[in-house]
Amino acid sequence: MSDSTDTSRKTVKTYVPAYQKAEWQAHADELGMSQSEFVRTMVQAGRRGFEPDREEPDSTGSDPGGHGLERQVLELLSSDTYSWEELLDAVSADIESRLDETLEGLQAKNEIRYSGRHGGYTTVGDRDGD
Numbered sequence: 001m002s003d004s005t006d007t008s009r010k011t012v013k014t015y016v017p018a019y020q021k022a023e024w025q026a027h028a029d030e031l032g033m034s035q036s037e038f039v040r041t042m043v044q045a046g047r048r049g050f051e052p053d054r055e056e057p058d059s060t061g062s063d064p065g066g067h068g069l070e071r072q073v074l075e076l077l078s079s080d081t082y083s084w085e086e087l088l089d090a091v092s093a094d095i096e097s098r099l100d101e102t103l104e105g106l107q108a109k110n111e112i113r114y115s116g117r118h119g120g121y122t123t124v125g126d127r128d129g130d
Helices: 018-031 035-047 068-079 084-092 095-108
Strands: 112-115 120-123
Touching: 018 035, 035 084, 035 095, 068 084, 095 112
Parallel strands: none
Antiparallel strands: 112 120
16 A cells, blocks of 8 residues: 555445345354444455456466456356355355455464454554554
């Protein structure tokens, strides 16, 4: 993140069916997250399938354009028919394990840590008194 990046918080509104909001809230509760934190995390995780990897902008791997989600959806639909909910479940099933692996990796590199005092994960040295 550059020094000129605006990190102030802004409101984003969306409208979803009541059953979906209830599902999101239940999942957020299971993860010990606020609903805002849950939605923000899921959106960021979902964007990984739509954008090239920001850490490797010149990636020449098997998916240099970041079209992993597109490829995954086409693979799923080539063998069966899925509803929206079934597709969503199929493409997001591994998000919890990916997040866990990412957090473990960042902790191993001493970039983040879990702080009970600060209510969750935090970057190393970003809080007063650290």
